[in-house]
Amino acid sequence: MPSPRDPPTSPLMTALLDTLGSPPGLGLLPADRCAQALGLTCVTISARAGGHAPELIWHSPGDRLGTALEDLQYTLGEGPTLDCLRHGRAIYGPDLDRLPETRWPAFLPEALEAGVRALFAFPLAIGAVRLGAFTGYRTRPGPLTLQQQLDTGAFTDTATFLLLALLPGADGRRDPTTDLATLHRAEIHQASGMLAVRLHLPLDQALLLLRSHAYTTGRPVLDLARDIIDHRNPPGLTGTT
Numbered sequence: 001m002p003s004p005r006d007p008p009t010s011p012l013m014t015a016l017l018d019t020l021g022s023p024p025g026l027g028l029l030p031a032d033r034c035a036q037a038l039g040l041t042c043v044t045i046s047a048r049a050g051g052h053a054p055e056l057i058w059h060s061p062g063d064r065l066g067t068a069l070e071d072l073q074y075t076l077g078e079g080p081t082l083d084c085l086r087h088g089r090a091i092y093g094p095d096l097d098r099l100p101e102t103r104w105p106a107f108l109p110e111a112l113e114a115g116v117r118a119l120f121a122f123p124l125a126i127g128a129v130r131l132g133a134f135t136g137y138r139t140r141p142g143p144l145t146l147q148q149q150l151d152t153g154a155f156t157d158t159a160t161f162l163l164l165a166l167l168p169g170a171d172g173r174r175d176p177t178t179d180l181a182t183l184h185r186a187e188i189h190q191a192s193g194m195l196a197v198r199l200h201l202p203l204d205q206a207l208l209l210l211r212s213h214a215y216t217t218g219r220p221v222l223d224l225a226r227d228i229i230d231h232r233n234p235p236g237l238t239g240t241t
Contacts (some may be wrong), residue, residue: 010037010150012033012036012037013151013155016029016034016037017155017158020158026045026162027058029158029159029162030060031043031044031058031059031063032060032062032063034155035136037151037155038136038144038148038151038152038155039145040137040138041065041116041138041139042060042065042066042137043059043066043134043135043136043137044056044067044070044081044134045057045059045124045132045133045135045163046081046132046133046135047132048085048130053074054074054085054132054133056071065139066135068114068220069110069114069116069137070135072107072110072111075221078104078106078107079111080135081121081133083121084121084123084135085123085130088125088130090120090121090122091120091121093120094118094142095118096111096112096119096141097112097117097141111137117138117141118138118140119135119136119137120135120144122135123156124156125160134152134155134156134159187222187226188207188210188225191210191225191228192207192210192225195210209237210224210228213234213237217234
């Protein structure tokens, strides 16, 4: 948590962090207000999930842009959130039109088509322990102001503390907004399990097949997963029931 000696946060960010209850929970922090305080269109937090792709655990309920871009990275295996988690360092993209196409050859064109012009990703880590990534997107280009950088530092410190409290055995507290049953991609995991049984595949291969099929057909992976759960079997993923 920020200390009194840290640089001052803006009134908007101070008010946001003051919404934390006791015990504090990530779900108590409204993502739309965080985006407003940082001058961003939308913000997300993804948590590391062992050797698997990161789990999207925090976003505004009404956010379609940020969740779509996080799901796109999940499908493609590239993008700012993934780079931030892999390398443990902040990712700055203040003007996506100026980024080389080789940076994220599959993700970048999709992000631009969705209207994103700037993005930023920050590691949520304690030393070498990487817990997750905080990613923000904006529909106009430009860097973060100095105040926005200070506010981002205060927010990521707090978010890291909250993620640490959610680790198994930390202190026994549970935040239902980050429980496995309510994860954004719970339906993807369910659909992967159904595919694994249907096609006699290991679970990791079934997940890879689902993501590959979403990419090749141009469909959101979450929509594809819901079809499988509802037994609306897409061509190429039918197998034997």
